[in-house]
Amino acid sequence: VFKIFVIGSGIVGLAGGTIGALLGFIVSKSIELIAVNNLGTNLLKTETPIWLFLGSLAFAFFAGTIFGAMPAKQASKQKVVDALRYE
Numbered sequence: 001v002f003k004i005f006v007i008g009s010g011i012v013g014l015a016g017g018t019i020g021a022l023l024g025f026i027v028s029k030s031i032e033l034i035a036v037n038n039l040g041t042n043l044l045k046t047e048t049p050i051w052l053f054l055g056s057l058a059f060a061f062f063a064g065t066i067f068g069a070m071p072a073k074q075a076s077k078q079k080v081v082d083a084l085r086y087e
Contacts (some may be wrong), residue, residue: 005072006065013064017057025053 028046035044 001078002072002076005075006068009068009072010061010065013068014057014061016064017060020060021053021056 025048028048032044032046035041
């Protein structure tokens with residue numbers, strides 16, 4: 001039960017990190033596009049290296065895993081049926 005909850009919380013953290021990284025990329029590229037088209041300037045260039053994207057996803061996974069460890073520990077002390085029941 002402990003492993004199920006820890007892996008599940010890590011995956012939820014990874015999903016949130018993916019959504020956040022994609023939204024950040026979209027917003028930054030939109031601001032760059034607005035600056036180029038409306039202001040006529042090339043001063044706002046965005047760059048997203050792959051190592052930064054992968055690092056943020058790894059951080060999101062590990063943060064989800066760490067913060068899911070305490071509820072997983074509490075759930076592992078219960079019966080399996082009680083731990084998996086949704087209330």
